[in-house]
Amino acid sequence: MTREQGPGGRRAASVHDAPVDLSGWWSGDPAARKAVAAAVDRACHETGFLLLEGHGVPDDVMNAFVARCDEFFALPEPVKLACVAPKVPDGNNIGYTAFGEEASAYTGDNQTPPDLFEAMSFSRSDAEGAPFDRHRDWYPANAWPARPAGWERAYRAYEAAMARLADAVLGAMGLALGMGERWLVDLCADAPLSTRANFYTRPAGVRNPLPGQLRRGEHTDFGVLTLLWTDGVPGLQIRQGDEWRDVNPGPGQLVANIGDLLAMWTNGRWTSTLHRVLPPPANATGPAARRSIAYFVDAYPGTLIEPVPTCVTADTPARFTPILAGDWLNTRARRQLASTAAAGGITGI
Ligand SMILES: O=C(O)CCC(=O)C(=O)O
């Protein structure tokens, strides 16, 4: 038996063994929906990460948004720096994040050197009305630079496709938890929704990574659900037991993973899994770029997160103290900001 094998000689479940096909969900057939919910439940429990197929996000919508993000990251640095938005301590930070400005591991109180990426972040564009006004810092207005042309249109199409997909996954999750299809969908209807386009590269003149310096340091996501597109370049890994295992979505697949709030809601039945992104091997030559785009569903800041009754039993009593979603998100976002301060602001590397 190797270290990678469980007690029965069986290797621990891998996200690659059982991609989740959402076609049955879109069919609307109750039995098909139950089967999808069972597959989601298994994956959320075993790894906290899912590879999604039949997700319904049209290629042309995804490709058009990716192309605009590529155009943006190729712009001269001063043009990108003009898109830096003032940081808010308790809210969603949008706009440009320069290379070397953040270290994700800080969110888990792990002080590493700055991560090797730059990013552009966006917020949901339909946040109008009283619930949003009460927590306005979580729903900032996007500012669209003149370049690349057509970015806002491409974003809105992407955003609509991801919102539809998020509702399907949240629907399957609610069903899996015995709370019904609408439960999580309704709870997350007013949630902060944000998108982050990540660009990992090795800019000219940047030295080799320092010890412990990664493209993205190990972290868990803070919220409920993350939907991730990657360009297929390896690097993403998840922590399972005492080892790191690769997650390499195939062509057409998207990644879904759960965040801390959902782990708390499910009383730990589902895992908010540590993940990271490795730099390319030291002997790799050239720019070795990697791109990913993450869509984050959080929970409304005023929502109390307490374990759902279906996940609390005599054998598994409540493990988490109830907490307001906003309090949890603020704590983690503040640690993230601390990494920026430690990195020396936007001149990090
Ligand atoms: O780039 C990736 O594959 C993962 C990014 C990530 O973990 C995040 O944005 O939270």
Ligand SMILES: [Fe+2]
């Ligand atoms: Fe993440």
